[in-house]
Amino acid sequence: MHTAALDHLTLAAFVVVGALFVPLTVFASNLLAPRKPDARKGATYECGVEPVGPPWVQFRIGYYVYALLFVVFDIETVFLYPWAVAFNALGAFVLIEMLFFIAILAFGLWYAWKEGALSWR
Amino acid sequence: MSPLAASLLKVAACLGLMLANGVVMIWMLRKVLGHLHLRYGPLEAGPSGIFQTTMDVLKLLTKEDVTPNAADRALFYVAPLAVFVPSLAAYAALPFAPELRAVRLDAGLLYTFAALSLVPIGILMAGWASANKWSLIGGMRAAAQQIAYEVPLLLSVLPIVMLVGSADLGRIVEAQSGVWAGFLPRWFIFDPLLLPTFVVFAVAALIETNQTPFDMSEAESELVAGWATEYSAMKFGLLFLSEFSNQFIISALAVTLFFGGWLLPWVPESVSVALAPVTFLLKTYVGIFMLMWIRGTYPRVRIDTLMQLGWKRLIPISLALVVVMGVVIKALPALARVVG
Numbered sequence: 001m002h003t004a005a006l007d008h009l010t011l012a013a014f015v016v017v018g019a020l021f022v023p024l025t026v027f028a029s030n031l032l033a034p035r036k037p038d039a040r041k042g043a044t045y046e047c048g049v050e051p052v053g054p055p056w057v058q059f060r061i062g063y064y065v066y067a068l069l070f071v072v073f074d075i076e077t078v079f080l081y082p083w084a085v086a087f088n089a090l091g092a093f094v095l096i097e098m099l100f101f102i103a104i105l106a107f108g109l110w111y112a113w114k115e116g117a118l119s120w121r
Numbered sequence: 122m123s124p125l126a127a128s129l130l131k132v133a134a135c136l137g138l139m140l141a142n143g144v145v146m147i148w149m150l151r152k153v154l155g156h157l158h159l160r161y162g163p164l165e166a167g168p169s170g171i172f173q174t175t176m177d178v179l180k181l182l183t184k185e186d187v188t189p190n191a192a193d194r195a196l197f198y199v200a201p202l203a204v205f206v207p208s209l210a211a212y213a214a215l216p217f218a219p220e221l222r223a224v225r226l227d228a229g230l231l232y233t234f235a236a237l238s239l240v241p242i243g244i245l246m247a248g249w250a251s252a253n254k255w256s257l258i259g260g261m262r263a264a265a266q267q268i269a270y271e272v273p274l275l276l277s278v279l280p281i282v283m284l285v286g287s288a289d290l291g292r293i294v295e296a297q298s299g300v301w302a303g304f305l306p307r308w309f310i311f312d313p314l315l316l317p318t319f320v321v322f323a324v325a326a327l328i329e330t331n332q333t334p335f336d337m338s339e340a341e342s343e344l345v346a347g348w349a350t351e352y353s354a355m356k357f358g359l360l361f362l363s364e365f366s367n368q369f370i371i372s373a374l375a376v377t378l379f380f381g382g383w384l385l386p387w388v389p390e391s392v393s394v395a396l397a398p399v400t401f402l403l404k405t406y407v408g409i410f411m412l413m414w415i416r417g418t419y420p421r422v423r424i425d426t427l428m429q430l431g432w433k434r435l436i437p438i439s440l441a442l443v444v445v446m447g448v449v450i451k452a453l454p455a456l457a458r459v460v461g
Contacts, residue, residue, distance in 0.1 A: 006124050006127070006128070007224040007225060007226065009124060009125065009128050010127075010128040010131055010132065010213065010223055010224050011210070011213055011224060012128075013125075013128040013129055013131070013132045014132050014135070014206075014209060014210040014212075014213050014223070015206055015210060017129070017132045017133070017136060017209070018136075018202075018205055018206035018208075018209040018210065019202060019206055021136065021205070021209075022201055022202045022205050022206075022359055023202075025355050025358075025359060026186065026198075026201075026354075026355050026356060026359075028182065028355075029181070029182045029183070029184070029186060029354050029355035030186055032182055032183045033182070033183050033184055033185050033186060033354060034185050035185060035186075036185065037187070039190070041187055042187065042188070042189055042190035043189070043190065043191075044189055044190075044191050044252060044253050044351070045189075045253060045255075045350055045351060046253070046254065046255070051253075051254070055191065055251075055252040055253055055254055055257060056249070056252065056257070057254065057257070059261055063261065063264070063265055066265060066268055066269065066428070066432075067264075067268055069268075069432075070268035070269075070271065070272065073272045073436070074268075074271055074272055074275070077272055077275045077276055077279075078231070078275070080276075080279055080443070081228070081231055081275075081279070081282065081288060084279050084282040084283040084288075085282060085286060085287060085288055086286075087282075087283045087286065087447070087450065088283070088286040088450070089286065092451045095447050095448065095451045098447060099444065099447075102440055102443065102444060105440065106437070106440060109432075109436060109437065109440075113432075113433065118428075118429065118432040118433055119429070
């Protein structure tokens with residue numbers, strides 16, 4: 001007796017149970033554990049040395065370019081999935097269409113490569 | 122049984138499996154790494170130390186939960202949740218046996234990848250909230266790794282979806298049933314066209330689960346404990362439970378996609394079906410053993426090398442594999458499943 005509605009209920013149950021399990025475990029641990037905070041214990045751990053400067057430093061732009069590229073490629077990959085599922089059922093034309101799609105994708109990758117977006121600086 | 126009770130029971134079963142996996146895998150990791158280093162690993166608690174992790178969990182429960190003064194408190198509490206929930210949800214679509222899985226999804230493969238890809242958001246959250254430079258570097262590395270390898274991981278399994286015509290994990294396993302030439306199982310790993318696919322998948326999967334030699338986000342010799350540096354007690358325990366659980370998931374996916382899932386070749390179907398969950402778990406644990414073996418053998422690679430490998434090698438290769446598979450299926454259908 002597998003119905004889509006039942007499956008979605010189960011998926012929702014996964015999220016709810018997971019979201020309840022974490023606080024409950026942490027709560028149980030807090031009941032059992034001692035609680036003696038002090039200034040040194042709460043200090044930021046840097047191997048025994050006093051931290052210098054703010055911890056929330058700025059990160060270099062390289063991460064940002066990768067992230068932009070990732071969004072583009074990830075979405076295009078997801079677009080390929082419905083095509084792959086229907087691939088056997090459809091004729092040879094869908095292959096040619098997809099070759100165009102992949103060629104555009106490959107061109108984008110080549111362009112990013114040429115512009116140096118893929119190099120870690 | 123009411124639908125709600127049935128759903129909760131399924132979730133409870135998956136949660137139980139996840140906790141059991143954590144306990145078994147941590148003990149197994151310490152034993153395997155120990156023997157690889159020519160030492161014994163845990164010995165004291167129980168025969169061969171099998172109760173070591175159980176004792177460790179009890180110890181973690183009674184440890185003080187320290188929140189650093191500088192931390193962003195709200196995010197610091199939410200991060201273990203953001204790591205744990207998707208990790209648990211990833212069990213939902215795994216096919217343990219023909220009729221044994223929490224949900225039957227047509228896009229089960231995509232769903233499992235989606236669940237796994239949420240984990241690094243929690244890791245980034247943990248790294249940022251800790252207000253610690255080690256944690257932040259670890260979190261940023263995890264995010265960078267994730268975005269470099271999500272794409273090849275998704276692309277690498279596309280030829281299998283094309284061949285099977287479904288992204289339902291159960292259908293993918295069923296497509297691998299039977300033997301070829303009387304002895305060779307028709308698992309996708311033995312298909313010459315899919316062998317390169319497996320190589321790409323394996324590399325991307327190692328990186329996706331932050332496994333050595335790609336564990337830059339933890340890197341205990343560089344970053345203390347990476348993004349988990351400031352976590353203690355049960356929050357730390359839950360974070361690492363999720364990490365181990367993700368290794369189980371990725372190994373189970375590899376078994377499902379390439380090693381015939383629950384199928385046991387060379388035996389009558391009734392035996393194979395009866396032993397299905399055992400077969401599945403055993404195969405998965407063989408995969409986990411391989412992960413641990415790799416962990417004990419290879420040194421860590423550098424992060425820039427890692428990023429280049431993903432974008433400049435794996436993505437073009439996996440795109441090419443998709444094209445090759447497409448052309449072969451349409452032009453020479455007989456070649457598409459040589460082993461079959």
